[in-house]
Amino acid sequence: MTSNSLFDNTETAFQLKSDSELERAYFLFKMISKEPLVKIGSAVTKFALNINLPVEGLIRSTVFDHFCGGVNERDCMSTVDRLYDVGVSSVLDFSVEGKEEETQFDATADKVIELTEFAKNKEAMPFSVFKPTGFGKFKVWQKITESEPLTDSEKIGWKNIENRYDRVSKVAHDNGIRLLIDAEESWMQDAADDLCEKMMEKYNKERPIVFNTLQCYRWDRLDYLKKLHQRAKMKGYKLGFKIVRGAYMEKENERAIEKGYKTPICESKKATDDTFNEVLKYILENIDDIGLFVGTHNELSTYLTMDLMKEKGISKSDDRIWFGQLFGMSDHITFNLGAEGYNVAKYIPFGPVKDVMPYLIRRAEENTSVAGQTSRELTLLKKEKERRKL
Template identity: 90%
Template sequence: MTSNSLFDNTETAFKLKSDSELERAYFLFKMISKEPLVKIGTAVTKFALNINLPVEGLIRSTVFDHFCGGVNEKDCMSTVDKLFDAGVASVLDFSVEGKEEDEQFDSTAEKVIELTKFAKNKEAMPFSVFKPTGFGRFKIWQKITENQHLTDAEKLEWKRIEDRYDLVSKEAHDSNIRLLIDGEESWMQDAADSLCEKMMEKYNTERPIVFNTLQCYRWDRLEYLKELHQRAKNKGYKLGFKIVRGAYMEKENERAAEKGYKTPICESKKATDDNFNEIMKYIMDNLNDIELFIGTHNESSNYLAMDLMKEKGISRSDDRVWFGQLFGMSDHITFNLGAEGYNVAKYIPFGPVKDVMPYLIRRAEENTSVAGQTSRELTLLKKEKERRKL
């Protein structure tokens, strides 16, 4: 068994933070821990940005700089280099959400291609990433998932989405950079899954390049993984998966109740944890066919992953297994894993302040709804502040 105190080492966890950055982090998590404050803060921020109040400087020096790498990729490079020196890789995530126009989808795809080329010669950046709705309107994904009739214009629109996927996947393949595709709401996810599967079949013949995301708060994901594994074996291609718990739980449950279908979400936190761990075990049992990116802030799952690797004789530096956390969160997991020689990466969102705000707001809301996450951050930050005083 791995010693369950590894993640208590705050000296390693916060070694990249100056005293003032430590204070800022403490202040932010203190704010985020108060749900009414988050609700008011997000509403005020949205309003201020919409009417162009000069609040960008304030946002930048607080929440943006804590959770984001910068406004463009050049901005992020000093962070990427610092992390790499500490044994942590970076996944640069152009986190612009909620767009509706073709030009915007094209420019997001171009940005992902640019980032993939940019990462090609950088050992510190082994992955590229995008969100399905960064490449096409949510409504189209939903219509295809629900088997609705598409108009001729919509068929063309879908063809353009497929082309964007193909261009980006081809670039990842040619640059030998793995491509993580994020998961979204269940009522658009089937279309995203099948398009991703198409790319895996085309580009994962020698090794996993295209990775899909399994949201393990969905009770059907282990079954889906096993079926896909069988199809991939039959057709002779490899799989790559990022596994996460999931980010849309309240939305999913509300919609299921409203529309009268069985919720796709596990019945309890424990059921979700068990599902996550089962999926992780299944992939570790099949590493010759499936590569794994473990995207979690859950300490027990990270300890379990380390135990499984030890048990199965998988080396800490085996390139088929990666751990990942979000920038600005769970440094006690990331940096301690890196110091122990595991492959670990920070997801680093970046983009213009105004465009990245929907992402940041979602993160703040998620943090308030994850019991224990914020209080754990606060406890560790406080512990480090006291350690430094001594």
């Protein structure tokens, strides 16, 4: 068994944080721990940005700089280099959400291609990433998932989505950069899964390039994975998966009640943890066929992965297995894994302050709803502040 105290090492966890950055992090997580504050803060921020109040500077110097790498990729480079110096890679995530125009979707795809080509010569950046709704309208994804007929303009929209997926996947394949595709709400996800499967079949012949995301708070994901694995073996291509717990739980449950169908979400936190661990075990048992990116802030799942790797004689630096956490969170996991020689990456969101705000608000709301996440951050930050005083 791995010693379960690795993640208590705060000196390694916060080695890149100055005293003032440590104080800022403590202040932010203190604020995030209070749910009413997050709700009010989110509403006020949205309002202020919409009417162009001069609040960008304030947002930048607090929440934005803590959770984001910058307003453009050049901004992120000093962070990418500093992380890489201590054994942590970066996944630059152009986190612009909620766009609705074809030209905006094209611009996002172009940006992902640009980042992928840029990453080719940057050892610190082994992955590219995008969200399905960054490449096309939610409504189109939803109609295809629910087998509803598309209007003529939606048919064109879908064709464009397929082309963007193919362009980006081809560039990733040609440059040897792995491509992580995020998962979203269940009522649009089937269309995204099917398209992703098409890309895997086309571009994952030699090794996993295209990675889909499995949200393990869905009780049907292990079954989906096994069936897809059978199809991939028959057709002779590799799979790639990022596994996460999931980010839309309240929304999913509310919609299921409202529409009167069985919720796709596991019945309890324990059931979600069990699903996550089962999916993890299945992939590690089939690691020759499936690339793995363990996207988790959960210490126990991380220890479990380390134990299973050891048990199976898989080396810490085996390139088929990666860990990942979000920038500004769970540094105690990321930096201690990096120091131990595991493959680990930070997801670094970036983009114009106003455009990245929906992402940041979603993160803050998630943090208040994950029991224990914020208090663990606060405990570790406090411990490090005291260690430095001594």
